[in-house]
Amino acid sequence: MTVRLPETQRIPPRRTRYIRDERDPNAFLVQRSVFVDDAVLAREREAIFNRCWIYVGHESEIPNPNDFVARTVAGRPVLFTRDKEGHVHVLYNACTHRGAEVCRERRGNTRRFRCFYHSWSFSTDGRLVAMPDEEGYPEGFDREAHRLRGPARVESYRGFCFMNVHADAEPLDEYLAGAKYYLDLTADQSATGMVVTPGAHEYSIKANWKLLVENSFDGYHAIPVHKTYLDVQRARGDEIAGNTSTDWKQSHAYDLGNGHAVTVKEAPWGRPIARWKPSMGADTKPIIEESYRRLVEVHGEERAAEIANLDFNMHIFPNLVVNNIMAVIIRTFYPLTPGLLHVNAWSLAPPEESPAARRVRNESFLSFLGPAGLATPDDNEALESCHRGYASDPGEGWSDVSRGMDFPEPRNWDELQMRTFWRRWSDLVEGMVEY
Missing domain, CATH: 2.102.10.10 (Rieske [2Fe-2S] iron-sulphur domain)
Structure with missing residues (x-):
């Protein structure tokens, strides 16, 4: 059996102008000026957005x-x-x-x-x-x-x-590297290929774009920030404890290469592709069960179970998020200024699903992931609050992204996924220059 070593034993430390990836003691810190400095954004546009896929x-x-x-x-x-x-x-x-x-x-x-x-x-x-x-x-x-x-x-x-x-x-x-596995899991929800459903969400957030990267696969904030959503689902009959270690099953975070990362889990909510929960309503259960039957027919029991039950939040460097959770969302974002970003989001669905199944999907999608849902506004407020806070000490303050550094298998509420992003960001923006 292969024994996986923690990051602190696999990845060399670095100390640059903006990143402190340190050992003895272990710590990962990000200089907060990267969120507010116009010169940093100019460098990002050239080194990241004009260089990456x-x-x-x-x-x-x-x-x-x-x-x-x-x-x-x-x-x-x-x-x-x-x-x-x-x-x-x-x-x-x-x-x-x-x-x-x-x-x-x-x-x-x-x-x-x-x-x-x-x-x-x-x-x-x-x-x-x-x-x-x-x-x-x-x-x-x-x-x-x-x-x-x-x-x-x-x-x-x-x-x-x-x-x-x-x-x-x-x-x-080659660029997508390990992200292909999770794009396959997404595409395989349909035998004929997934489609973008009509309509799109477009909105702006008064915060730095990298804060949305961090938030998009940050499991640590889910329980405190999204309490309202979890309380509503619990009131509708779902078994939600409101406790991180209880609610998130088979919880992991993975570095997928080239700055891409993913957090995976089995969450307590329902998924319209093939995991029914009471909050979805008794009348939807046959619809969800039929969806699962089709998955088994096409992929076999083992693959169908993985497609149906594995929730994941994936970031493909630099600005694509695929969240395959209570629905499937594609989200992109781009900085207009250091403190303003524009977001585009779309929902993915199997083209063959019935109108009743599409209704279930849209309700699941909008209730949590929509810009007027029970979660996205909370996230946006948290990001804007962070950005306002950075005005207090942008040149001196450091954000701590150290959670789970010592673990050989970090969980989705740890921060390996964010460190993966920041190491790639530093490679491109700072060019591995030591300070």
Whole structure:
């Protein structure tokens, strides 16, 4: 049997301007100036958001030829398209003539994107296909050289599409590393592949983006901060003790490589994919049981049980969260200033589920994960409270992220997952420079 050593024996210490990963005594500290300093954000935009693979969208959002979605991805306006041949593209939403947006709709289906400024028109694969008074341009004008530009690399895994502006980036398959296992668990909830349900949540938080990274897989705050949600579920009949060690079963945290991390558990709430609880209502039990039967039919009993019962909160570096808990949420976020971030969130579901099953899923999703639910507003207030607190000593204060450092198998309410993020952040932003 392999004996796993704790981080303190596997990972060398580091002492940089912003990170203290120390031994004897063991401690992991983050300098609070990283949350409020404009210079740090400028460095992050260059070293992280312009270097890493960034999530764009799910291929189910553009199911048909010539479908498109327009959105801003890590500060860049892009068009996420499927061309007439069915190929997926990511194009910058900027005309190659004078730079105006070529599409001002949020989504739709079109054969051409036409710039309203001078009427240059582009196909859904980015080719310049029409322009007024083309004969007025000099000899040698090349339409192909004026096609819509886009990121150097666009790749997908199980329907999750990413972009990278650097041509020499490692393949997405390698970048995702251990995160692929949990994306597979998500995608395998449907025999035909999961789909993004209609609608999206968009909101802002007056806090630093890295605080949302930490919060997205922080099990330590769940009992005190989300007491209202847990009390409601208990009142509806669920067996919730309100105690971390009792409520979270098979609790673990894992470093997935490249800054990605996940916390896993079996939680006391229900899951619309295949785990019924009394709070979901007696009328929903046959629906949930039928969902589990389908999973067994497709995957076998062992895999079906894992898909149905393993709750996980996963962060894919730098700004993608997949929470597979009482529902499945995809969440991305991007900093506008050191103290303001914008969030986008979508719900994933099996396309084959019945209207009744979709209702159960939406209720589970909105009650906890929605921006007006019983949990997300609590999280947002906690992050904003932290950010306000940093104004007291941004250059001197340190945040402690040491919980579980001595454990060979940290739990989901420990902080290995956050240290995983911060070590990768330091590698990229600080370049392993010692201070």
